[in-house]
Amino acid sequence: MSKYGGKVAAGTFLFIFVLSFTSYYWKKNTTEYDSRKNKQPKLHDCFHRDQLTGDTITRLKDNYSFIINPYFDNRTRTVIRVISIIHFEKVKGLYCVFCCQNDSDFPIVTAEIDIHADRFGFPYGTADVLCLEPQNCSPKYMSIHPSRDPDFAQLPVFEIKNRHSGEPLLDFTVCISTMFGGFNNVLQFVQSVEMYKILGAQKVVVYKNKCSLLMERVLEHYVSEGMVEIIQWPIDTYLKPSTHWHHSMDPQEIGYYGQIAALNDCIYRNMYRSNYVLLIDTDEIILPLKDADWKSLMERLEGDHPGAGVFLFENHVFRNSVFAATVPFNFSSWRNVPGVNIFQHTFREPNKKGAFNNRKMVVRPEKVVQTSVHSVLKKYEAESVSVSSDVAILHHCRRTERVDVPKEALIQDPVIWKYNASLIANVDRVLHECNCL
Ligand SMILES: *[C@@H]1O[C@H](CO)[C@@H](O)[C@H](O)[C@H]1NC(C)=O
Ligand SMILES: *[C@@H]1O[C@H](CO)[C@@H](O)[C@H](O)[C@H]1NC(C)=O
Ligand SMILES: *[C@@H]1O[C@H](CO)[C@@H](O)[C@H](O)[C@H]1NC(C)=O
Ligand SMILES: *[C@@H]1O[C@H](CO)[C@@H](O)[C@H](O)[C@H]1NC(C)=O
Numbered sequence: 400m401s402k403y404g405g406k407v408a409a410g411t412f413l414f415i416f417v418l419s420f421t422s423y424y425w426k427k428n429t430t431e432y433d434s435r436k437n438k439q440p441k442l443h444d445c446f447h448r449d450q451l452t453g454d455t456i457t458r459l460k461d462n463y464s465f466i467i468n469p470y471f472d473n474r475t476r477t478v479i480r481v482i483s484i485i486h487f488e489k490v491k492g493l494y495c496v497f498c499c500q501n502d503s504d505f506p507i508v509t510a511e512i513d514i515h516a517d518r519f520g521f522p523y524g525t526a527d528v529l530c531l532e533p534q535n536c537s538p539k540y541m542s543i544h545p546s547r548d549p550d551f552a553q554l555p556v557f558e559i560k561n562r563h564s565g566e567p568l569l570d571f572t573v574c575i576s577t578m579f580g581g582f583n584n585v586l587q588f589v590q591s592v593e594m595y596k597i598l599g600a601q602k603v604v605v606y607k608n609k610c611s612l613l614m615e616r617v618l619e620h621y622v623s624e625g626m627v628e629i630i631q632w633p634i635d636t637y638l639k640p641s642t643h644w645h646h647s648m649d650p651q652e653i654g655y656y657g658q659i660a661a662l663n664d665c666i667y668r669n670m671y672r673s674n675y676v677l678l679i680d681t682d683e684i685i686l687p688l689k690d691a692d693w694k695s696l697m698e699r700l701e702g703d704h705p706g707a708g709v710f711l712f713e714n715h716v717f718r719n720s721v722f723a724a725t726v727p728f729n730f731s732s733w734r735n736v737p738g739v740n741i742f743q744h745t746f747r748e749p750n751k752k753g754a755f756n757n758r759k760m761v762v763r764p765e766k767v768v769q770t771s772v773h774s775v776l777k778k779y780e781a782e783s784v785s786v787s788s789d790v791a792i793l794h795h796c797r798r799t800e801r802v803d804v805p806k807e808a809l810i811q812d813p814v815i816w817k818y819n820a821s822l823i824a825n826v827d828r829v830l831h832e833c834n835c836l
């Protein structure tokens with residue numbers, strides 16, 4: 400190295416040294432300045448903006464309570480209904496903290512904890528944490544705490560939804576509770592969503608835990624189209640979720656990926672946005688047999704049952720392991736897309752007379768208080784209608800459900816083929832647009 404080069408190196412070194420030194424001081428002072436400044440933008444008065452939680456699931460300090468969302472609910476009394484997940488015996492009390500006129504006006508209200516009846520043996524279940532709304536307050540934000548003496552600076556703050564109930568803008572919203580594991584049934588997902596669209600869905604809400612990269616691409620496409628709304632559902636970072644619905648089948652902390660909590664959240668989230676909410680899975684389609692779409696199906700059903708709020712559709716399993724002998728819709732272009740092609744599965748299991756049927760539902764959300772998967776647990780005076788299977792069915796293309804039924808006893812029923820013209824074109828378009836072929 401030349402003498403000159405050495406000087407440059409030393410100079411550069413000194414320059415970098417001074418630079419990093421000043422930037423250290425500058426950073427230190429601005430952070431201090433920022434943290435002072437951060438105290439200024441307040442939410443109403445008692446809470447700070449940076450306390451506002453953006454997560455779908457928030458753990459409280461007791462470690463046994465998990466908050467999903469608070470919803471304003473004045474259908475009978477004026478309460479804030481906080482959809483939560485709660486340990487059925489460890490949680491002794493919860494308190495709602497409201498922020499009203501100013502920072503010395505923060506009523507702390509004892510919550511009523513209503514754990515839903517369908518807990519299926521798991522220690523954690525969905526709960527409604529109910530707090531009477533303080534008078535003359537109309538809070539926009541609130542917090543929840545396991546004791547009466549919270550440290551205000553550490554409280555998680557939630558925005559209270561549903562205060563402003565307008566006329567619903569949508570007719571039909573589909574709630575898909577919990578997409579989990581490496582979900583990669585791309586073809587069937589696209590076929591289902593395109594069927595929902597043909598039948599009248601304007602929105603599909605997906606509570607998403609995990610899925611494959613290809614599936615992400617499909618979801619992104621639908622989100623950009625405005626069709627799908629994704630709610631992140633990281634239940635497994637907080638609790639050990641079971642892969643089954645009953646504790647005896649896989650004894651973990653909460654049933655089936657917290658499905659019931661997601662369904663309840665979806666009902667309240669869409670209560671004043673959508674006239675009807677469908678609670679189904681991605682392999683299920685509520686299929687009208689006499690009507691062209693859900694709108695005319697619901698007109699028919701409500702004509703027969705005025706004021707009804709819950710409609711239950713009989714589950715019919717189309718075995719995805721049994722293929723039709725000849726399928727007119729077996730496209731080479733779809734062969735590289737992972738997942739089930741519902742056109743190929745036209746063999747249906749007969750339903751056992753008198754046996755419990757896993758019916759799925761279309762509900763009027765404002766009539767529902769608490770929902771389970773196959774029935775509504777609490778509702779306002781509104782009839783639950785079991786829809787006859789000659790009017791509409793739940794088309795459920797999945798693995799064998801009735802192991803007692805041999806292949807020979809299955810019923811051939813290519814009901815889905817009726818939709819071939821529109822469905823095939825739409826599925827093709829989506830698979831092209833998302834670069835999935
Ligand atoms: C909750 O869990 C955290 C982290 O594991 C722990 O530090 C804290 O003490 C626990 N709180 C209670 C009330 O058990
Ligand atoms: C409930 O609140 C909404 C909006 O704040 C209001 O329009 C409605 O009249 C209230 N309903 C009852 C029963 O108080
Ligand atoms: C805060 O609001 C409460 C209730 O409206 C009122 O009684 C109290 O005087 C207010 N305090 C201040 C400091 O403005
Ligand atoms: C679909 O087509 C492929 C290739 O022609 C064939 O191997 C497959 O058996 C067909 N499937 C059905 C169910 O017809």
Ligand SMILES: *[C@@H]1O[C@H](CO)[C@@H](O)[C@H](O)[C@H]1NC(C)=O
Pocket residue numbers: 727816817818819820
């Ligand atoms: C395909 O759809 C058309 C038009 O909707 C219908 O006429 C035809 O019968 C369908 N094909 C099959 C095999 O069902």
